[in-house]
Amino acid sequence: EVMPSLVGSVAKAPEPAPAPKAPDIALEREKKLKEQKEQKERELEQQQQxxxxxxxxxxxxxxxxxxxxxxxxxxxxxxxxxEAEAKQVEAKKAEAAAKQAAADRAAALKRMQGLAGASGADDSKGTALRSSGPSSGYAGRIAAAVKPNITFDNTTVDGNPAAEFAVNLAPDGTIVGVKLTKSSGLPSWDEAAERGLRKTEKVPRDIDGRIFPSLIVTLRPK
Known part of the structure; x- marks a missing residue:
């Protein structure tokens, strides 16, 4: 008996893949180099950005x-x-106040000189001022009215320094303005005297019933 042949049923081994051709290798290398170049360019652009x-x-x-x-x-x-502008304003105010104080004091001194009279050719001028100015004892009456309102220990003071104040009065004698025009040299007395003046509020009338719009009031601690 003849055995069937197995030659036709034997599987053939797969054929190996053909080796890449030289042109294909060159294209792959070029493609890879191009990708690497593009990657470097992108990285460089990102760094620059x-x-x-x-x-x-x-x-x-x-x-x-x-x-x-x-x-x-x-x-x-x-x-x-x-700040500079504010200083200029303050300086102008101080200058104006100093000029006003000087003018007030000069006017008061003029009245006081008139009360004392003048010599020679000025005698008639002194007489005229006496007729329009306060009486000789009026300043003493004002000082006497102010003294009870002054709180000050005069036993601590050497001498009897005088503080002069320019006092502005309303028609009824009410004190409407007080300004120190000449310091006694003792600030504590100046302050006490000014407080006393302001506390007095109203001065007495002169012997003829008149009230003067402004006066120089001299106050001493003793």
């Missing part, structure tokens, strides 16, 4: 710092100018 952003942020910070510095300088200059 990052650097640009950092530079822009730094510039913005510098600009902001400069703006704040200029603003602070401007505010400092404005404050300095305002």
């Amino acid at each position: 990052q650097k640009k952003k950092e530079l822009e942020a730094k510039q913005r910070a510098e600009d902001e710092a400069q703006r704040k510095k200029e603003q602070q300088q401007k505010l400092a200059e404005q404050k300095k100018q305002q």
